[in-house]
Amino acid sequence: GENVEQHPSTLSVQEGDSAVIKCTYSDSASNYFPWYKQELGKGPQLIIDIRSNVGEKKDQRIAVTLNKTAKHFSLHITETQPEDSAVYFCAAQSTGGFKTIFGAGTRLFVKA
């Protein structure tokens, strides 16, 4: 069945450094790729998304890249801050089926 793999499971960086989280998906029909940030005890918050007709999207310190041929997409956070510490989930979705498949999550620690 459809699957989304996410790496790494844990990532620790120094404040100011960059963080990169990578995901791969299996369903070639997937055409929408959101990223969510989840803080402890809260629901996931959409931070950025990308559609299959775009290779890269940036929003301030956050960027997402998509390689549809290789079925890879990545989240890049630059100039990390302690408040970036959270669990990040990637997801893949096909518009027709409307079903979203989530990655296992990456726990990001930003050390001050």
Place this chain on the structure above:
Amino acid sequence: GAVVSQHPSRVICKSGTSVKIECRSLDFQATTMFWYRQFPKQSLMLMATSNEGSKATYEQGVEKDKFLINHASLTLSTLTVTSAHPEDSSFYICSASPTGGGTDTQYFGPGTRLTVL
């Protein structure tokens, strides 16, 4: 915009009782809402897709008679955990997708932590 609320945020109940969780889209209409379950340090597991005015679609392994879903309006879906047992203790999260507008983005609620004693 795109705010989803859940109520209650936290509930503790005795084994055998039923618990209802509400999910509301506050500033948009949602034909489709989703219910997820999340265990500690794990990803979100889709339980069911809730469609306004029709029966919910349950994922494999999710008992529809145990997890009753009602989506009576374009802004409200409810999940009722019937005859709850300790193994039902979990973090339940809903999400909603705005109707129309060509978007399939899901906006998540803050979650409900259920503890069954």
